[in-house]
Amino acid sequence: MSPVDGVSLDEAAHIVGCSRRTLVRHIEAGRLPAGPANQPRRVSRADAEMLALRSRSSRVGFDEESSYWVGATAAAELVGVGVARLNQLVAAERIPFEVHTDGRRIYRREQLLTVANARDARRHGRARTVGGR
Numbered sequence: 001m002s003p004v005d006g007v008s009l010d011e012a013a014h015i016v017g018c019s020r021r022t023l024v025r026h027i028e029a030g031r032l033p034a035g036p037a038n039q040p041r042r043v044s045r046a047d048a049e050m051l052a053l054r055s056r057s058s059r060v061g062f063d064e065e066s067s068y069w070v071g072a073t074a075a076a077e078l079v080g081v082g083v084a085r086l087n088q089l090v091a092a093e094r095i096p097f098e099v100h101t102d103g104r105r106i107y108r109r110e111q112l113l114t115v116a117n118a119r120d121a122r123r124h125g126r127a128r129t130v131g132g133r
Contacts (some may be wrong), residue, residue, distance in 0.1 A: 006042030015068045016055065017046040021107045026051060068109060075107040079116050
């Protein structure tokens with residue numbers, strides 16, 4: 001049976017920050033549960049995120065423009081605030097984050113863009129669109 005919050009192997013590889021082949025190796029090694037191999041394979045988004053949080057260095061691949069996860073500096077930039085203000089928003093539980101195994105806070109890019117759009121809409125009566133226009 002497919003996971004309820006299932007994502008494709010390509011999307012799961014993006015979340016984990018590895019190639020599709022490496023993701024399949026994680027599945028084969030039992031580090032990531034997946035659907036049966038004789039069906040289009042899907043994995044749980046939550047399982048892929050947990051693998052990302054415990055398996056890769058938080059210093060590698062984060063903050064790249066296409067990365068799923070970003071660190072504090074890139075998160076603050078995406079939201080349009082300084083790092084100190086980001087930390088205040090995190091403390092007020094207005095910005096969601098996860099903690100990597102190395103202790104660093106990391107943030108989902110998509111969630112930050114949602115927060116940035118909401119902030120822009122409140123300030124300017126409109127949301128950002130793709131390309132910042």
